[in-house]
Amino acid sequence: MLTKNQKKLPPNQIVKYSPGQLIFKEGDYGASVYRVAKGKIRISKELQWGKVVINELGEEEIFGEMTLIDGGIAPHSNSAEAMGEVVLEIRHTLSIMEDFQAASPIVRIFAERLIRKLARTNLIYERLFIQQQEKKGNGATSPREDLRKSWESICKYRPLRGHTARLLDGFVQEIGPEDIRIMVAEHILLQVDHSPGSKFEMFLNFPDEDPLMVHGEILPGARGDTPGYRAFGFQFIHLTESARKKIESFISR
Amino acid sequence: MNEFEIINNYVKVRRSFGSGENVFQENEESGEVFIILEGQIRIKKAASSGRVAVARLKKGDVLGEARLFDPASERRSVTAVAEGEVVVGLLDHHRLTTDLNALDPRLRSMMRILARRLRSITAETASLARQSEENQ
Numbered sequence: 177m178l179t180k181n182q183k184k185l186p187p188n189q190i191v192k193y194s195p196g197q198l199i200f201k202e203g204d205y206g207a208s209v210y211r212v213a214k215g216k217i218r219i220s221k222e223l224q225w226g227k228v229v230i231n232e233l234g235e236e237e238i239f240g241e242m243t244l245i246d247g248g249i250a251p252h253s254n255s256a257e258a259m260g261e262v263v264l265e266i267r268h269t270l271s272i273m274e275d276f277q278a279a280s281p282i283v284r285i286f287a288e289r290l291i292r293k294l295a296r297t298n299l300i301y302e303r304l305f306i307q308q309q310e311k312k313g314n315g316a317t318s319p320r321e322d323l324r325k326s327w328e329s330i331c332k333y334r335p336l337r338g339h340t341a342r343l344l345d346g347f348v349q350e351i352g353p354e355d356i357r358i359m360v361a362e363h364i365l366l367q368v369d370h371s372p373g374s375k376f377e378m379f380l381n382f383p384d385e386d387p388l389m390v391h392g393e394i395l396p397g398a399r400g401d402t403p404g405y406r407a408f409g410f411q412f413i414h415l416t417e418s419a420r421k422k423i424e425s426f427i428s429r
Numbered sequence: 430m431n432e433f434e435i436i437n438n439y440v441k442v443r444r445s446f447g448s449g450e451n452v453f454q455e456n457e458e459s460g461e462v463f464i465i466l467e468g469q470i471r472i473k474k475a476a477s478s479g480r481v482a483v484a485r486l487k488k489g490d491v492l493g494e495a496r497l498f499d500p501a502s503e504r505r506s507v508t509a510v511a512e513g514e515v516v517v518g519l520l521d522h523h524r525l526t527t528d529l530n531a532l533d534p535r536l537r538s539m540m541r542i543l544a545r546r547l548r549s550i551t552a553e554t555a556s557l558a559r560q561s562e563e564n565q
Binding site for chain 2: 211238283289291294297298300301305307369396
């Protein structure tokens with residue numbers, strides 16, 4: 177590989193991990209970017225029916241790069257653990273961001289876009305992969321289907337980036353513990369990006385309660401059952417414990 | 430200057446495409462980087478049987494920036510099709526390369542690895558998407 181022939185630059189921190197050792201856990205907050213210097217690591221996700229291994233990364237691979245975009249404000253969406261003896265080179269996100277400051281603006285823009293694109297693609301890959309595993313029988317009882325509730329209401333929402341954006345109207349069709357299905361008028365789609373992975377701030381109007389603010393990310397597989405509208409699944413992200421409880425209690429009502 | 434203006438500043442040549450025309454094709458050899466100046470482009474990726482649409486890009490979006498970070502891959506990994514009239518701006522490759530070479534070598538190496546992974550995960554996602562369509 178090209179990188180191997182390059183002169184080794186002073187690393188920030190070299191850390192050894194023993195077989196099976198956890199590097200970070202789903203839900204932990206991170207502020208580091210990792211490079212596998214030796215060995216192999218495994219990326220996994222905990223689901224209701226067990227753990228699913230999403231990816232394995234070998235030498236020279238990098239993970240934790242999303243912290244460069246969200247600055248460590250969002251928890252890890254997956255866990256990482258060592259498979260066998262592993263050596264990682266760990267750099268603090270801020271030190272990398274500092275180095276980026278010296279770069280020309282166009283390089284910074286392209287780097288940021290590439291990392292975002294990678295994150296979106298990873299997410300879509302993950303969804304499809306999990307769906308496939310569930311179909312194979314790993315999740316004989318799909319955890320969500322019996323826990324859905326059809327719910328006609330209006331949901332105000334807007335893109336997560338650019339909080340100044342005006343609120344959009346979505347027509348809720350149904351809600352589950354992990355996601356909500358909303359119909360969106362086509363004219364809105366022309367103005368605001370609704371591609372899979374786009375993130376939104378959403379206000380759920382449960383009866384007799386103050387609007388509940390949650391974050392949602394568009395799932396792949398939009399449907400167009402009603403002329404002039406498209407229906408999207410928004411997966412809830414970074415849901416707080418109290419928000420999760422409110423949603424679950426509404427569904428079981 | 431906003432992002433669009435910064436990128437637009439690198440445009441060397443403008444090219445127009447009619448609806449349905451290919452802006453470029455998968456496996457085509459090219460290291461060019463484009464920005465969409467007008468219209469929309471649909472990105473498709475070949476899967477085991479047929480093509481899967483993976484994204485729709487609009488004004489301001491850039492095509493081929495991954496290749497900039499990973500020049501070893503000279504072939505297009507996707508096909509780009511114009512949806513309606515499209516104008517793209519071809520970016521000055523010499524200027525981009527000069528800017529990129531000024532980037533800290535550790536970051537350059539990191540971006541190359543990430544660009545490579547984007548390429549492989551896009552291919553795997555397209556093949557999974559195809560499989561799940563076939564199963565339905």
